[in-house]
Amino acid sequence: MPSHYKGTQEEVRALKAYITLLRSAESLSSSLAGELAGQRLTLSQFGVLEALFHLGPMSPSALAGKLLKSGGNMTMVVGNLEKRKLVRRVRDRKDRRTLKIHLTAEGRRMITEVLPEHVQWIRARIGVLTEEEQENLRRLCKKVGRGAVS
Amino acid sequence: MPSHYKGTQEEVRALKAYITLLRSAESLSSSLAGELAGQRLTLSQFGVLEALFHLGPMSPSALAGKLLKSGGNMTMVVGNLEKRKLVRRVRDRKDRRTLKIHLTAEGRRMITEVLPEHVQWIRARIGVLTEEEQENLRRLCKKVGRGAVS
């Protein structure tokens, strides 16, 4: 976040774009986290419930892949969801190393309750951009994000 | 991260923009975190050193304001930097409630060593966009970020 860096015009332009990108993402996720706090859900917990809801039961490692988090992290997040009986760990009969995480009825109720509100919330926030701007933003972010696995 | 949500076209467009924004920011910061790991610095620690370097000594609460983090968090991050003697807590004579966090000589050496590399790294990552795209990205992110304090 070198917001006061003295450098060439090119450097300053890149830094400004970089900082603004990170700040806007942070702003969005922290507002969303605030919304979810009402349900006593963290963003990570929400991510897990949402993935299970849309993609069906899956293993911790599959969840970690989807959400770009470590395996150890999934153990913790799933554990906290399990404490609240929103998900259930089910051991596979065939390969007893692996688990499938299932939504419980209560977990399904929770995510179906919470999801529409949050879609509306996101729509409202992103809706400050015109249709064309939204697609542009997406294109630019995609381009920047791709350098990732270098 | 409702990447499989079924909804209106408008909702889907907004969600896609939202997800891509968050993912690209995540991708950038996690690569940057990887870079900093070489120096055994976290992103937060880097942020503190950088702020002190460019803006001079300041209080934990001022740092918290700059970096958009909580006060309690600053106690922790500054504490970890102080353990490594990269910063120093200096109690104010006039108002003994407040502190100023100062870079040590070693902290200054560290940030001046690390900063140019990271500017170049950011420039390279953002450099996949043309000059015009960078300014566009910044404009769009700024617009989205502003809805924040609603």
Added chain:
DNA sequence: GTGAAATAATTTAATATTGAAATAGTTGGA
């Protein structure tokens, strides 16, 4: 001046996060 309210920092408890080490289970080749 004194006590109440305000301010700055820290502590605490809970969750998140990672990477590395440990544990448990599977599998394929000698």
Added chain:
DNA sequence: TCCAACTATTTCAATATTAAATTATTTCAC
């Protein structure tokens, strides 16, 4: 068959993060 290599998950240690409670100090109204 057996064991070495592999895979899935958990545990561990360190750091981050927040919100709420606590401590120390200052300030202000009376």
